Amino acid sequence: MGESRQELVQWLNNLLQLNITKVEQCGTGAALCQVYDSIYMDVPMHKVKFNVNGEYAYVQNFKVLQSTFAKHQIDKPIPIEQLVKCKMQDNLEFLQWTKKFWDLNFPDHEYDAVARRKGRVEEEPRDARQRAQVADAIARDAGQRAAEQELRDDGGGRVRDAAAARRRGPAALGAEPDEDGQLDDEVGRAQPGLAARLEDGRQQRRDPLGVTGRRASPTP
Numbered sequence: 001m002g003e004s005r006q007e008l009v010q011w012l013n014n015l016l017q018l019n020i021t022k023v024e025q026c027g028t029g030a031a032l033c034q035v036y037d038s039i040y041m042d043v044p045m046h047k048v049k050f051n052v053n054g055e056y057a058y059v060q061n062f063k064v065l066q067s068t069f070a071k072h073q074i075d076k077p078i079p080i081e082q083l084v085k086c087k088m089q090d091n092l093e094f095l096q097w098t099k100k101f102w103d104l105n106f107p108d109h110e111y112d113a114v115a116r117r118k119g120r121v122e123e124e125p126r127d128a129r130q131r132a133q134v135a136d137a138i139a140r141d142a143g144q145r146a147a148e149q150e151l152r153d154d155g156g157g158r159v160r161d162a163a164a165a166r167r168r169g170p171a172a173l174g175a176e177p178d179e180d181g182q183l184d185d186e187v188g189r190a191q192p193g194l195a196a197r198l199e200d201g202r203q204q205r206r207d208p209l210g211v212t213g214r215r216a217s218p219t220p
Contacts, residue, residue: 002096005088011099016113026095027086030060036068038111040216043068047118058084062139074101 003011005023012020016034026032030050037043047064049057062080069076076097082090 001199003099005092008092008095008099012095015111018113022088023086023092024086026091028058029065029080029083029085032095032098033061033065033068034113034117036065037100037116038070038113039102039105039107040068041116042071048117050117055084076101159161 001153002008008018008023012018012026012031013034015038016031018024018031020031028050031051033043033048034045037045048061052058053063059080062078062083066078066080069078079090079094083094114124114215
């Protein structure tokens with residue numbers, strides 16, 4: 001009689017550094033591929049997908065296992081159609097046979113399971129990563145469009161405010177003269193050149209001919 005389900009699960013977890021909880025999980029084909037890699041060290045683990053769902057993806061893993069069986073002339077049919085259903089009895093029987101084969105053929109060498117699969121067990125499924133990337137791109141695009149619209153709205157308001165201020169004159173820009181007829185220093189600093197232009201305008205109104213300040217020419 002072969003090992004119990006609990007014993008087989010514990011053996012798999014110790015050998016492969018996994019966290020399998022039940023025999024039915026062997027129906028993905030991934031753990032079985034790595035069991036044979038621990039013997040031969042030549043299973044193309046980059047083709048083995050651990051975090052997948054669906055019978056089609058499981059079949060791809062079992063095709064990798066079939067190639068390994070053919071390469072090493074392992075005369076054992078793999079009942080793929082039954083295994084990928086992830087039923088307990090079918091997977092238990094095949095795992096028991098695999099454990100017996102491993103006991104006879106494992107060369108008792110050091111096997112770094114995590115390095116051989118390059119940590120792929122911890123990765124997100126590719127479909128999930130793609131969905132997350134698409135969602136991130138959509139969110140970034142929506143945020144960029146909202147920021148651009150806000151900038152256009154704000155910019156248009158500033159242009160309209162500036163145009164209205166120019167039509168109303170200097171007072172609309174906050175350029176009010178003080179009691180001495182001079183622009184407030186703070187306003188003058190905020191509006192460079194405005195104080196000088198207003199002062200020139202007042203001077204022209206008081207002395208339109210520009211007589212004030214001229215030096216008298218000596219009579220001949």
